[in-house]
Amino acid sequence: MNSYNNNSKRQVLSLYSRIIRLSKSWTAKEPKNTCIEREYILTEARNEFRKNIFETDQAKIKQLLDEGNKRVGIALHYGIPYDRPEYLPPSTSYDVDLKSKTFKQRKSKSAQWDNPTLIDRIRPFLRSFFSDLNIREEIIENFVLAVKEYKELHLDDIIFNSPARTVFPGRKNKLKNLCKLAIKKFEQLQMDPSDILYQNICLSMESEQEYFFSIFPLNFKQFSSPSNRQINYLVICQNIQNISKGTTGLCCWQASFALADFLFLSFSTNLLPYFSNAKYILELGAGCGLVGILLANQFYLNKNKEIKLILSDSDNFVLELLNKNIKLNFGNEIIEDNLIIESKYLDWNNFIPNDLPPADVIVASDIIYDPEIFPSLINLLKCLLSNNRSFFNSPIAIIACTIRNPETLNLFLELIASKGIKILQSWELRGEYLNEFPSKQQKEEELIPRFNSFFNLKDFSKTNFEPLFSPNLPLNYGYSLANNLEKIVIFEFCLK
Incomplete structure (x- = not known):
């Protein structure tokens, strides 16, 4: 390694010094093996450093450094100086016979507890x-x-x-x-x-x-199984960054958690009875697809229900991730003969009304945040709610909104009213979170982080609904719902 930069050289020397110090202070689990294991650590280190002494590829040097530091960490915390063999699956526990230096994967107890x-x-x-x-x-x-x-x-x-x-x-x-x-x-x-x-x-x-x-x-009872995902659990892939590749749609935002939670409740409480008659459901700005995938899961459990769900967005990167999440949860877009879920490109600024898909129920979350897009969004909603191909005489739109700026929300409500769209009902998420104790309605088999309650803003008293998703939401703008610095409201719209 005679041509790597000074930074790499310092890191290599630092790692080698660390291993030398480790070998000198090493104490085996069985004291009689201390000298043997110290010699093993020194010998392995010398052989590895000599083998790679002329390495010049910076990526390879970084990989070797990472592997070396990882080995030291495992040795310290496990008390085992020997390398982990490749035949052991990743992320599994193992036991080692220090005399024979053989490894055996530890068999975990079943996750199907009945306690x-x-x-x-x-x-x-x-x-x-x-x-x-x-x-x-x-x-x-x-x-x-x-x-x-x-x-x-x-x-x-x-x-x-x-x-x-x-x-x-x-x-x-x-x-x-x-x-x-x-x-x-x-x-x-x-x-x-x-x-x-x-x-x-x-x-x-x-x-x-x-x-x-x-x-x-x-x-x-089946949470540990990687199979049967559409029955045992939902899985949503997200980007690490809130804003990535020029879009905010590659991660889940708080209103999507709230809407998925709220719709989940509607299935068990019949709060929104029109879902039982809906044939077509359209999600606007679907993003990662959490809301639509949750709905598909609930309809999947009702084998006799014929329905088509379309999850739409206008960003190609988002649609790519959306398709991935659909396949992660259901394998193919057509799950059963009576249930279809698919993605669709839909640009709010550039659409042909007659080409819009029929929709009995339109759902959306966190789309009311930018006044510049309101005219296009409201025009799209008016067309969808006026669609005479709907199974319903009057389609319904359910939109969850995080109130970051009350003036922005008020502007949206004024504009939507001017276009002949009215609010049927609205619910507000507020109050302290209940994370520790499930309510009496919760089944033992259910295991999902949940909100605690919704209030109808008109005349709906506090419910005992069990929310679906986490009380510790990833609040992307640093707000805290528990401290009432912002609220989530869910609106039910239709034509006047």
């Missing part, structure tokens, strides 16, 4: 962990205590290394921070931190990340 007390206890942690959102400290502490109390179940192994999370990883920085907080909590409680946490910290440092996955389990 309702345990399920209720760790449910708050699981909701936020799988949906890839921040987890409050008290919830982490409760989970750590459950790991200790149910030690024989290897809860940390089952959850952090679950097949679903392995196949659909969350944000690496979130995982790393969560593991660090959990380790700190273990230490505060005078408990030995789990090896699984250190392993996941190492895995989170392996490479950069552009996309991540949020998982919303629908069946707790």
Whole structure:
């Protein structure tokens, strides 16, 4: 490595010095093996550095440095100096025979628990962990205590290394921070931190990340399975950045969580009875497809319901991700003979009214934010609500709006009223979140982070509805719903 830059040289020398220090201070789990393992560490380091001494490719040098630092991290936290063999699947726990230097994958306990007390206890942690959102400290502490109390179940192994999370990883920085907080909590409680946490910290440092996955389990007892996704859980792929490739549609925004939650409630409460008669549903500005995919999932469970869902957007990058999420959850666009879900390019500024698809119900979230697009958006809504090809005499539009600027919302409502569109009902999300305790309506098998309640702005009293998605929303503008700095309102529109 005689031609790499000074920065690389310093990093290589620093890593080599770190390994030398490690070999000198190394203590084996079995004291009689200390000298043998120290010699092994030194010998392996010398061989690797000599083998790559003339390497000049900066990318290769970086890869070698990353691998070296990862090996040191695993050695320190596992107390195992030997390399992890390639035949072991990634993100799995393993045991090692230090004498024979052989590895064996650890068999995790089944995730199909039948202990309702345990399920209720760790449910708050699981909701936020799988949906890839921040987890409050008290919830982490409760989970750590459950790991200790149910030690024989290897809860940390089952959850952090679950097949679903392995196949659909969350944000690496979130995982790393969560593991660090959990380790700190273990230490505060005078408990030995789990090896699984250190392993996941190492895995989170392996490479950069552009996309991540949020998982919303629908069946707790089967949440770890990577198969049967349309039955067991929803999975949504999102971009790490809120704004990427010139669009905001590559990630889920808070109003989409609220709308998906609200529509989920309508299926169990019959709050919106027209869904039972709808034949065509159109989503505007679908983005990642969370709302439409949730609706498709609910209709999928009703085998006798014939319906077509069209998820539309006007950005090609968004449509590409949207198609990916549809396939992730349902395989093909046509799931059953009676249920069709597909994506469609729809430009609000450039459309032919007669070419618009029929829609009994139009749904949309977080589209009321820019006054410049209001004329085009309202014109499109007027055409869709006037469409005589609808199965309904009067189509319905349901739009969720995050109120960041009240003046912007008021302008939209004034313009839409001037075009002959009226508000039938409206609901507001407000109040403190309830993350720990499911309501009486919740089934044991359901495992999804949830809002706590909706209020009808006219005459609807507080409901006992169970929300679907997370109380710890990724508030992209730094607002906090819990502190009432902004609100989410859901409107039901139709023609006057």
